[in-house]
Amino acid sequence: APAIRLEDYQPPAYRIGTVDLRVELAPSETIVRAVLSITRQDGTHPGTPLELDGDDLALVSLTIDGRVPGQDEFNAAPDRLELFTPPAESFELELVTRLDPDANTKLMGLYRSSGTYCTQCEAEGFRRITYFLDRPDVLSVYTTRLEAEKDACPVLLANGNLIEEGPLGDSGRHFAVWHDPHPKPAYLFALVAGDLARVPARFSTQSGNEIALNIYVEHGKEDRCAWAMDSLIRSMRWDEEVFGLEYDLDVFNIVAVSDFNMGAMENKGLNIFNDKYVLADPETATDQDFANIEAVIAHEYFHNWTGNRITCRDWFQLCLKEGLTVFRDQEFSSDMRSRAVKRIADVRLLKSHQFPEDAGPLAHPVRPRTYHEINNFYTATVYEKGAEVVRMLKTLIGDDAFKAGLDLYFERHDGDATTIEAFLACFSEAASTNLDQFSRWYEQAGTPVVTAETDYDEGSKTFTVSLSQEIPPVPGQKNSKPAVIPLRFGLIGANGNDLDTGAPEGTRLQGDVLILNKAHQKITFDNIESRPVLSLLRGFSAPVRLNQSLSQDELVFLAAKDSDPFNRWQAVQTLLMKDLVRLTGETRQGNRAAPSSDTIAVIGNVLTDASLDEALRAQALVLPSEADIAQEIGKNVDPDAVYEARQQLRKAIAGAHGAEFQSIAKSAMPNGPFSPDAASAGKRALANRALSFVAVSELAGAAETIWERFAAAYNMTDRISALTLLVHDHLAKEEEALATYLKRHESNSLAMDKWFMTQATAPGAETLAKVRALKTHPLYDAGNPNRVRSLLQSFATGNPTQFARGDGAGFELVAESVLEIDRRNPQVASRLLTSFRSWRALDPQRSALAETALLRVSSFENLSRDSRDIVDRTLQ
Ligand code: HT7
Ligand code: ZN
Numbered sequence: 001a002p003a004i005r006l007e008d009y010q011p012p013a014y015r016i017g018t019v020d021l022r023v024e025l026a027p028s029e030t031i032v033r034a035v036l037s038i039t040r041q042d043g044t045h046p047g048t049p050l051e052l053d054g055d056d057l058a059l060v061s062l063t064i065d066g067r068v069p070g071q072d073e074f075n076a077a078p079d080r081l082e083l084f085t086p087p088a089e090s091f092e093l094e095l096v097t098r099l100d101p102d103a104n105t106k107l108m109g110l111y112r113s114s115g116t117y118c119t120q121c122e123a124e125g126f127r128r129i130t131y132f133l134d135r136p137d138v139l140s141v142y143t144t145r146l147e148a149e150k151d152a153c154p155v156l157l158a159n160g161n162l163i164e165e166g167p168l169g170d171s172g173r174h175f176a177v178w179h180d181p182h183p184k185p186a187y188l189f190a191l192v193a194g195d196l197a198r199v200p201a202r203f204s205t206q207s208g209n210e211i212a213l214n215i216y217v218e219h220g221k222e223d224r225c226a227w228a229m230d231s232l233i234r235s236m237r238w239d240e241e242v243f244g245l246e247y248d249l250d251v252f253n254i255v256a257v258s259d260f261n262m263g264a265m266e267n268k269g270l271n272i273f274n275d276k277y278v279l280a281d282p283e284t285a286t287d288q289d290f291a292n293i294e295a296v297i298a299h300e301y302f303h304n305w306t307g308n309r310i311t312c313r314d315w316f317q318l319c320l321k322e323g324l325t326v327f328r329d330q331e332f333s334s335d336m337r338s339r340a341v342k343r344i345a346d347v348r349l350l351k352s353h354q355f356p357e358d359a360g361p362l363a364h365p366v367r368p369r370t371y372h373e374i375n376n377f378y379t380a381t382v383y384e385k386g387a388e389v390v391r392m393l394k395t396l397i398g399d400d401a402f403k404a405g406l407d408l409y410f411e412r413h414d415g416d417a418t419t420i421e422a423f424l425a426c427f428s429e430a431a432s433t434n435l436d437q438f439s440r441w442y443e444q445a446g447t448p449v450v451t452a453e454t455d456y457d458e459g460s461k462t463f464t465v466s467l468s469q470e471i472p473p474v475p476g477q478k479n480s481k482p483a484v485i486p487l488r489f490g491l492i493g494a495n496g497n498d499l500d501t502g503a504p505e506g507t508r509l510q511g512d513v514l515i516l517n518k519a520h521q522k523i524t525f526d527n528i529e530s531r532p533v534l535s536l537l538r539g540f541s542a543p544v545r546l547n548q549s550l551s552q553d554e555l556v557f558l559a560a561k562d563s564d565p566f567n568r569w570q571a572v573q574t575l576l577m578k579d580l581v582r583l584t585g586e587t588r589q590g591n592r593a594a595p596s597s598d599t600i601a602v603i604g605n606v607l608t609d610a611s612l613d614e615a616l617r618a619q620a621l622v623l624p625s626e627a628d629i630a631q632e633i634g635k636n637v638d639p640d641a642v643y644e645a646r647q648q649l650r651k652a653i654a655g656a657h658g659a660e661f662q663s664i665a666k667s668a669m670p671n672g673p674f675s676p677d678a679a680s681a682g683k684r685a686l687a688n689r690a691l692s693f694v695a696v697s698e699l700a701g702a703a704e705t706i707w708e709r710f711a712a713a714y715n716m717t718d719r720i721s722a723l724t725l726l727v728h729d730h731l732a733k734e735e736e737a738l739a740t741y742l743k744r745h746e747s748n749s750l751a752m753d754k755w756f757m758t759q760a761t762a763p764g765a766e767t768l769a770k771v772r773a774l775k776t777h778p779l780y781d782a783g784n785p786n787r788v789r790s791l792l793q794s795f796a797t798g799n800p801t802q803f804a805r806g807d808g809a810g811f812e813l814v815a816e817s818v819l820e821i822d823r824r825n826p827q828v829a830s831r832l833l834t835s836f837r838s839w840r841a842l843d844p845q846r847s848a849l850a851e852t853a854l855l856r857v858s859s860f861e862n863l864s865r866d867s868r869d870i871v872d873r874t875l876q
Contacts, residue, residue, distance in 0.1 A: 003371065003372055006369045006370070009313070009314055012138050013044040013050070014038050016037065018140055019034060019142045022145045023110075023191060025146065025149075025193050028102045030117075032096065032098075033094065034095045034129075035093070047088060049084050052134075053127040054131045055109070057078050057099075059076040059131070061095075062093070062096070064086070065091050066094075072084075073085065095130050095131055097130050097131070099128075106824075107261050107825060109125045116218075119192075119272070121265075122265060123187055124374065136187060137313045137314065139417060140183055140185075140186075141181060142184065142189060143163075144158035144159065146191060146193055150172060150173060155193065155216060156175070156191075156193050157253055157255065158178035158189075158270065159190055161180075161250045161251060162177070163178065163179045180268055185417065188268045188308055190267030190272055195219070199225040199229060200214050206246060211236075211251065214251070214253045214254070215229055215278065217278065221256070224278075224279040228254070232254070232301060238335065239305070242335075245304075247304065252269060254273055254297075255273065256278035257274070258786070261785055266299075266300045266304070268304075275750065276292075278293065280293055282716065284750060284751045285716055286720055289716070290681070294333060302329060306325045307321035309414050309415065312418070315374045316371075318377060318378070319367055320419065320420055323366065323382065323383065327390040330342065338615055338682070340566060340616060341616055341619060344616075350543060352627060354380035354543070358445060360841075361874050362873055366385050366442045368382075372868075375866055388542070393435075393438065396515070401433075405428075409422075409426040413426075437483070444477065447471070447472075448485065449471070449544065454549075464522060465522070466520070467487070468519060469519060469544070484517045485544060488514075488539055489513070490534075491532035491535075492558070494530065499532055502525075513541065533554050533558060535558055535562050535567045556575070559602045575599050575602055578596075579599045580624060581629065581633060583648055584633065584638075587641040587645050587648070595648070600652060600656045600657075604656065607657060608660070614682035614685065615682030615685055617689075618686040621690070630841065631838075634841060635841055637846075639804045640801055640806075643801045651696045655697060658693070661693045674714065691709060695725040703726075703731040704732075719741070727759060738755070741755055750786070752779050753790035756794075757790045757791070757794040757798070760774070760792070760795040760799060761798040764802075767795075775792075775817075782824070796810075797835050803835070806845065808850075808852065812853055814836075818857055818867065822863060826864030833870045837874060854871055854875050855875070858871045858872070
């Protein structure tokens with residue numbers, strides 16, 4: 001199929017004002033009657049053919065204004081319905097389609113998850129329910145009538161407010177009618193029907209409206225919804241307080257289902273969630289799970305304004321809703337927790353997921369210009385880099401102008417399907433500034449590399465910072481142009497205090513932010529008494545790779561003294577990374593080298609610095625992952641050498657500070673009843689981090705300590721941390737621990753996902769056979785996306801030595817699994833396939849093996865459009 005291009009955008013020829021649906025639900029034969037009121041758009045020639053989208057549809061009947069058209073008036077195919085000469089003015093089209101929800105394994109459109117009927121319509125799932133103008137700039141008012149067996153489906157839900165319900169005679173069936181007064185695109189349509197338990201709560205909005213809140217889950221899971229409900233209420237309050245945005249229906253429903261392609265979906269008034277992002281209790285969810293639930297609940301709720309009230313004109317504008325909403329959920333989590341720790345976590349995610357995407361064959365701009373399959377563009381670039389762009393905008397124009405710009409956006413575009421240009425225009429007006437150059441962030445792929453060099457002149461007492469920027473080559477993008485890069489900075493004096501620099505003449509400097517907007521720029525600071533240390537990119541103020549020539553002493557100084565917690569953490573990471581890259585090189589040469597004493601000492605300082613909270617100390621003790629190190633090395637990567645070097649550093653740190661780690665592991669543990677709050681979670685994180693070093697120390701009884709910790713754990717965070725150490729470091733009782741865990745959690749599939757993942761990410765040659773065996777485990781289900789991600793995706797992305805084995809068997813396993821899954825669920829398969837994206841950075845032997853596996857996938861003729869798109873781009 002030809003590519004879809006942004007430049008080809010045309011407004012729709014017809015409007016669909018209202019959609020009246022009647023859905024008669026049955027597992028393998030659901031009948032959908034859709035009545036669409038259609039109007040020709042001004043400017044459309046009367047009689048212009050009407051082409052409606054379909055996907056795998058079976059048309060039962062059709063009428064136009066109540067009349068059955070002749071065969072020569074229309075053409076119906078599974079993927080398209082065309083009316084050759086529609087009535088010249090407004091008309092009513094009635095369509096009846098027949099669906100088979102039980103056979104829907106793609107989990108797009110209407111399907112069943114553990115017996116519950118549910119829908120997923122973003123991006124193009126509504127066309128699997130009825131023929132429609134399935135594009136985000138067609139906004140309609142929906143009324144949905146559901147009919148189903150009362151016993152099997154006592155709960156009937158759709159978007160909007162409930163307006164009527166009752167029995168259908170004495171047939172044993174019943175109905176419910178929902179009306180959503182807010183015009184919306186089809187991708188926000190949803191329905192749910194099933195036998196579900198309801199967890200209710202209420203919320204009073206700031207203007208006094210009473211909202212009924214409900215979370216629906218499978219029976220027996222009600223007591224695992226408290227955290228999600230608490231998060232929802234805090235999100236609603238926060239959006240009112242921080243953005244002045246209030247909820248706009250009588251009811252807000254959330255439904256948790258166990259089979260879901262992504263994290264959750266923001267359908268108007270009826271959010272549908274992957275149950276992983278709803279269900280939590282201390283026994284089965286980690287602190288990270290609690291934090292993720294808080295963030296995803298907030299994210300979907302915030303979409304009510306950024307996505308639903310104001311939506312996208314076309315799918316190229318996806319970042320308009322996703323980047324902005326991720327920015328908003330990041331801000332929410334920062335306010336709920338430690339801002340510095342949240343920033344570090346977000347930047348870690350950006351660097352580990354988005355940077356490699358931007359550096360490989362799947363690189364694309366935050367707003368792509370072309371696509372074959374839109375489902376493949378729900379990426380870290382659109383979401384996470386999209387959020388960074390919004391954050392930079394705030395940094396550049398300042399908090400007040402940013403707020404004024406957003407207020408203007410909500411006021412001007414409420415009810416619109418709009419574009420990035422319209423969004424930026426609001427900020428440009430509010431800040432009276434031209435954002436043309438800034439908009440390059442939406443248009444250019446690739447991560448800019450910023451190089452910074454400094455020079456101090458003793459005689460003139462001047463300090464000069466020379467900056468340059470460049471975007472390395474990206475497929476299909478030559479000649480990148482300079483971006484506007486806000487660089488937050490400080491000049492630190494010998495005592496550790498920031499100097500008051502003032503604004504140097506003729507430079508663009510806003511407070512503590514340097515604006516780099518040319519390929520090369522020089523900034524000179526006057527009256528600097530002695531050479532300061534430049535702390536640059538504080539708070540990670542732009543999504544760039546910083547190439548700064550800091551000496552080892554300067555890095556050690558920043559790691560100890562920087563007043564910016566993010567850059568302090570960054571300095572520790574840079575020291576660790578320098579060592580890891582050096583050690584990898586030495587390992588590869590067959591040399592035995594030692595980690596630097598600076599690194600060991602810096603870790604010792606972090607350990608004992610009581611001025612840092614536990615969560616921050618825990619973050620500083622996380623060594624760069626094997627994937628991070630590989631990314632830093634960039635080419636000719638040998639994952640075995642990377643793994644060896646990392647283990648060597650880990651052991652050296654453990655050897656130097658073992659006793660300290662042991663005492664932290666004991667003392668930092670919070671006592672008393674479990675609480676998921678950030679401070680308690682920080683204590684657990686630090687204790688478990690310390691334990692990870694104890695595991696590889698030579699201390700007497702280290703392995704026993706880990707086992708005891710596993711056996712005595714009273715929450716999932718501690719249990720899974722200890723289990724991971726036992727399995728990944730192959731400590732005594734590894735198998736016993738896995739068996740104990742299995743027995744304890746076998747009835748809880750989310751907890752079992754952690755069990756699959758722990759084994760799939762274990763280093764060691766035996767893992768491959770284990771993963772193959774686990775594919776046939778009775779608790780594994782290849783049709784469930786969470787299971788596939790926990791076993792195969794985590795193997796492919798979280799086990800570099802085994803995925804990229806020297807014999808190619810890891811690549812083969814993943815390629816073969818992609819082909820198996822692709823038949824059932826193309827979205828899950830194509831996502832798994834993206835794990836090959838950095839294949840060209842591997843050493844020649846491994847990259848040849850990866851290419852063979854990719855070619856095997858590519859040679860499969862019946863590949864889905866999703867996987868075809870990824871494999872073609874990956875091989876290009
Ligand atoms: N907006 C939602 C995207 C989504 C999705 C996309 C494609 C296929 C399935 C999907 N499920 C959810 C999620 C979000 O960003 O909030
Ligand atoms: Zn979203």
